[in-house]
Amino acid sequence: MKVGYLGPKATFTELAVKRVFPELEFEPYRTIPECIDAVVEKQVELAVVPVENALEGSVNITLDYLTHEVEIPIIGEITIPIRQHLMVHPSNKEDWQNVSKVYSHSHAIAQCHKFLHTQFKGIPFESVSSTAAAAQMVMDQPEMKTAAIANELAANEYGLTIVQRDIHDFDYNHTRFLILSGQKVDFLSVSSRGYKTTLMITLPSNHPGALHQVLSAFAWRKLNMSKIESRPMKTGIGNYFFIIDLEMELDDVLIPGTIAELEALGCGVKLLGSYPSFIVDLN
Ligand SMILES: O=C(O)C(=O)C[C@]1(C(=O)O)C=C[C@@H](O)C=C1
Numbered sequence: 001m002k003v004g005y006l007g008p009k010a011t012f013t014e015l016a017v018k019r020v021f022p023e024l025e026f027e028p029y030r031t032i033p034e035c036i037d038a039v040v041e042k043q044v045e046l047a048v049v050p051v052e053n054a055l056e057g058s059v060n061i062t063l064d065y066l067t068h069e070v071e072i073p074i075i076g077e078i079t080i081p082i083r084q085h086l087m088v089h090p091s092n093k094e095d096w097q098n099v100s101k102v103y104s105h106s107h108a109i110a111q112c113h114k115f116l117h118t119q120f121k122g123i124p125f126e127s128v129s130s131t132a133a134a135a136q137m138v139m140d141q142p143e144m145k146t147a148a149i150a151n152e153l154a155a156n157e158y159g160l161t162i163v164q165r166d167i168h169d170f171d172y173n174h175t176r177f178l179i180l181s182g183q184k185v186d187f188l189s190v191s192s193r194g195y196k197t198t199l200m201i202t203l204p205s206n207h208p209g210a211l212h213q214v215l216s217a218f219a220w221r222k223l224n225m226s227k228i229e230s231r232p233m234k235t236g237i238g239n240y241f242f243i244i245d246l247e248m249e250l251d252d253v254l255i256p257g258t259i260a261e262l263e264a265l266g267c268g269v270k271l272l273g274s275y276p277s278f279i280v281d282l283n
Contacts, residue, residue: 001021001024001025001045001046001185002024002025002026002027002043002044002045002046003017003021003024003025003026003027003044003045003046003047003048004026004027004028004029004035004038004039004043004044004046004047004048005017005026005027005028005029005035005047005048005049006028006029006031006032006035006048006049006050006129006130007028007029007030007130007132007133008028008030008130008132008133008136009028009132009157010132010135010150010151010153010154010156010157010158011028011130011131011132011133011151011154012050012080012082012131012151012175013048013049013050013130013177014026014028014132014153015080015151015153015282016048016078016080016175016177016280017048017078017177019078019080019278019280019282020076020078020179020187020190020278020280021046024046027043027044029047030129030133031129032049032050032059032061032062032065033061033065033069035047035048035049036049036062036065036066036069036070036072036180037070039072039180039181039182040070040071040072040182042182045181045183045185046075046179046180046181046185047072047179047180047181048078048177048178048179048180049062049177049178049180050062050107050175050176050177051063051077051176051177051178052175052176052227053082053107053110053111053173053174053175053176054170054172054173054174054175055110055111055168055169055170055173056107056110056111058229059107060231062178063229063231063243064231066178066180066272067200067231067241067243067272068234072180072181072182073180073181073182073272073273074178074179074180074198074272074273074275075179075180075181075184075185075273075275076178076179076185076187076192076275076276076277076278077176077177077178077179077196077275077276077277077278078176078177078179078278078279078280079174079175079176079177079277079278079279079280080174080175080177080280080282081173081174081281081282082111082151082168082173082174082175083151083152083165083166083168083173084104084108084111084112084131084149084150084151084166084167084168084173085149085150085151085152085155085162085164085165085166085167086102086115086147086148086149086162086163086164086167087135087138087147087148087149087150087154087155087160087161087162087163088138088145088146088147088148088160088161088163089138089139089141089142089145089146089160089161090159090160090161091142092142092145093161093163095145096147096163096164097119098145099120099123099145099146099147100123100124100144100145100146101123101124101125101126101144101146101147102116102120102123102124102125102126102146102147102148102149103125103126103127103128103134103137103138103146103147103148103149104125104127104128104131104134104148104149104150105127105128105129105130105131105133105134106127107175108131108134108149108150109125109127109149111168111169111173112149112167112168112169113169114169115164115167115168115169119164131148131149131150131151131154132150132154132157132158134148134149134150135148135150135154135155135157135158135160136158138158138160139158139159139160147163148160149167179275187276187278190278191278192276192277192278193277193278193279194247194276194277195247195248195249195274195275195276195277196226196245196246196247196248196249196274196275196277197245197246197248197249197250197255197271197273197274197275198243198244198245198246198271198272198273198274198275199243199244199246199259199269199270199271199272200241200242200243200268200269200270200272201214201241201242201243201244201262201267201268201269201270202233202241202242202267202268203241203242203266203267204265204266204267207265207266210265210266210267211242213265214242214262214265214267217258217261217262217265218244218246218258221254221257221258223246223248223254223255223258224246224247224248225244225245225246225247226245226246226247227243227244227245228242228243228244228245229242229243229244230242230243231243241268243272249274250271250274255274259271
């Protein structure tokens with residue numbers, strides 16, 4: 001079985017995916033949409049993409065692509081700790097405080113804002129498709145004296161020197177990744193820490209109190225939400241839909257009852273997946 005992931009080699013996504021599927025074949029993709037397309041088009045059986053970081057919040061391109069562009073179920077999630085390091089080409093390691101630019105993924109830059117603000121004031125930063133892509137760029141252009149924010153695996157893979165470790169602004173830094181697939185996968189060999197169910201909900205228009213009624217349908221059934229996110233419908237200012245994660249597996253009574261109640265209120269409800277949740281400790 002082949003797993004597509006946000007690449008190139010040595011991204012955090014690769015770290016996450018290899019912990020859960022060490023024995024499978026891997027295929028890196030340059031962007032999140034390319035990786036999701038690969039599983040939709042059956043070039044790979046599974047795809048793993050980032051969806052939420054504890055410091056920076058949702059990865060919007062993942063949510064938007066899954067809800068607007070494709071139909072592919074979520075079949076699992078993986079959460080790993082994230083340690084961001086600053087790295088340079090070995091030939092620039094003595095002079096690392098004088099780099100001309102810092103590259104990384106936009107989420108990684110956001111996780112290190114305080115560090116960049118205090119240590120690299122005035123030095124531009126640029127977001128690229130992943131932390132590993134940033135490391136690769138820094139390796140390819142030693143004369144430019146640039147730096148990357150990435151993980152230790154990327155420093156080793158691309159031959160860079162880590163000059164500052166653990167530069168993320170808050171200690172509790174974790175990212176959640178979604179596993180997507182059109183087929184059923186047996187995760188029996190991996191122990192999970194629970195289940196989640198994700199629903200996409202659109203509200204009826206011009207219906208005062210609609211969101212309150214939606215939340216009540218979950219509340220009186222005591223269904224525990226672990227996340228609620230609103231994203232633009234992309235049809236006009238103020239038009240939003242909601243993505244709700246429930247901390248339980250799809251059952252025969254409570255979730256179907258909630259969906260029926262929401263539909264009776266005029267809401268649109270789509271089940272994006274019901275799946276096991278894997279929390280990986282990298283140490
Ligand atoms: O660039 C990477 O290494 C990724 O796997 C992407 C990503 C993200 O999109 O949030 C994953 C984990 C970190 O939070 C930073 C970047």
